[in-house]
Amino acid sequence: MLDALQKTAVVVVTLVVLGVTAFFMLSEPDLHAAGLERVPGGETDLANGERLFWAGGCASCHATPDQDDPLLLGGGLALETDYGVFYAPNLSPSRDGMFGWTTPQFVRAMRGGVSPEGEHYYPSFPYTSYQRMSAADLRDLHAFLMTLKPVDGVAPEHDLAFPFNLRRGLGLWKLAYLDGAEFVAPEGMDPLLARGAYLVEGPAHCAECHSPRNLLGAIEEERRFAGGPNPEGRGFIPNITPHETGIGSWTQGEIVELLTSGFTPEFDVIGGTMAHVVDNTAQLPAEDREAIAAYLLALPPKPETPRD
The missing domain is CATH 1.10.760 (Cytochrome Bc1 Complex; Chain D, domain 2)
Known part of the structure; x- marks a missing residue:
């Protein structure tokens, strides 16, 4: 009986040691910085x-x-x-x-x-x-x-x-x-759309607020850009895909105007954190705002994320 308990203890300790070792190897920060x-x-x-x-x-x-x-x-x-x-x-x-x-x-x-x-x-x-x-x-x-x-x-x-x-x-x-992949425009993609894709998916990080997240805090890819709860816990961030529950009725010029002045097609003025976003996008060259607008309208339409 004692030998069996000793063997079990050895197996448990070995598994714990292997688990801890694997955790530290897989979570090593340098593993996620290779080549960057x-x-x-x-x-x-x-x-x-x-x-x-x-x-x-x-x-x-x-x-x-x-x-x-x-x-x-x-x-x-x-x-x-x-x-x-x-x-x-x-x-x-x-x-x-x-x-x-x-x-x-x-x-x-x-x-x-x-x-x-x-x-x-x-x-x-x-x-x-x-x-x-x-x-x-x-x-x-x-x-x-x-x-x-x-x-x-x-x-x-x-x-x-x-x-x-x-x-x-x-x-x-x-x-x-985190896959570490730099943006590469698909072959033959219109240059305006390519610039918009780079800005929206990269530096402007639009999906970070306009998408719902799973229990681990990662974006739910199937609802990317379809709106979701404010990551800061107050309110709901809207759908920015060209669906009828999003910006499907907006024109490219209306999106550019929003990114320039903060005015919506309904002549309302946006507020909250998006007002700060517009403070930034208003400083961009006009062609960048046009590129962002063109790319958003080219996204696959998705119904707005349900509000719980």
Whole structure:
């Protein structure tokens, strides 16, 4: 009897050791950063970097709260979610922010969700969309950010409940939901649609708010862009596919107008977080707003996600 118990104990301990070892191997941050540090050479394009800054809405989350300058990126905005409260970090080139970051480290953070210190970032930072961006564009965005005014101050630590406060587990989440694939337009795709696809799926990360999420916080792909509960827990984000429950009756010009002035076809003015989005898209060249509108109207129509 004792031998049988001893054998069982050995098997259990062995399985536990193997399980722990597998967990640490599969959740290793470097596993999710392989190959992401390769950045093309050449001169940086600050104008392109600024364009991507506005396309990505960086100021909406990272601008210091309670002040009017969108280029003061001291962070600190609280994002209240079902998992706890996330705080947007300082993104300015100060010692409390990105001072000393190399371009490869920035690319690794944006496309792999890994910090310069080798820790996983939570996907409240939408690297699942930013992974579609090209390394050249991220090089330019990093260069632009480093020209901004340094802002002192460190954002509070995230306030998350167990087990969401265990960062290491994000490595397993990434295995399921982060593929690291850069956007490549399908062969023969209209250049306007290709530009719109890149902006919507990449820097503008539209799906991150306009889609429902599963229990693990990942986008439900079959309802991508079909609307869903506000990730911050207040209200419902609308369907932006060309379905009758979405933007099916809108014209390309009406979408461009919304992205420029905030006016809907009904002459209403949008509010909430979308108003901040328009503050950013209004800074884009007109051709980028037209590209976004064209791509949204080319999406497969989907009925709006049911509101529970």
